[in-house]
Amino acid sequence: FNILVLNGPNLNMLGKREPEIYGSLSLATIMDELTDIAQNHNINLSHLQSNAEHILIDKVHQSFEQVDFIIINPAALTHSSIALRDALLAVNIPFIEVHLTNVHAREAFRQHSYFSDIAQAVICGCGKNGYRYALDAATDWLNNTQG
Numbered sequence: 001f002n003i004l005v006l007n008g009p010n011l012n013m014l015g016k017r018e019p020e021i022y023g024s025l026s027l028a029t030i031m032d033e034l035t036d037i038a039q040n041h042n043i044n045l046s047h048l049q050s051n052a053e054h055i056l057i058d059k060v061h062q063s064f065e066q067v068d069f070i071i072i073n074p075a076a077l078t079h080s081s082i083a084l085r086d087a088l089l090a091v092n093i094p095f096i097e098v099h100l101t102n103v104h105a106r107e108a109f110r111q112h113s114y115f116s117d118i119a120q121a122v123i124c125g126c127g128k129n130g131y132r133y134a135l136d137a138a139t140d141w142l143n144n145t146q147g
């Protein structure tokens with residue numbers, strides 16, 4: 001199976017960015033760990049981080065009929081991007097929405113997501129482990145073993 005991990009704006013700053021909120025690990029460290037886990041499950045995992053909405057949208061379009069599942073942390077685009085939402089609907093690839101933080105326990109503007117109602121699942125507040133839980137759930141879904 002092919003799984004794509006997408007990370008939105010400012011997540012390239014993980015480790016440096018508000019570490020008391022987002023943790024001290026870099027995105028590269030988190031993605032390397034995830035890639036290792038995927039390899040052990042015979043999953044081909046690719047990942048892309050971008051600060052530009054159109055690059056994420058283009059990547060979603062390119063994934064049409066190429067990618068079986070998407071794990072996405074849209075970051076601030078969660079709360080603003082109808083365009084990225086529409087891209088995911090356009091390619092019809094199932095996805096899990098991940099947030100490092102519990103967005104529901106934060107500012108009011110973080111409590112609306114343009115993705116949650118069309119996601120297979122939403123994982124938030126588990127820090128970097130959220131990506132691993134999403135990979136685990138995605139693998140189960142692809143193997144038709146999701147309960």
Ligand code: DQA
Nearest residue numbers: 073074075076099100101110
């Ligand atoms: C985030 C939460 C968003 O509200 C925020 O804009 C981010 C990161 C998270 O992973 O907790 O950039 O998606």
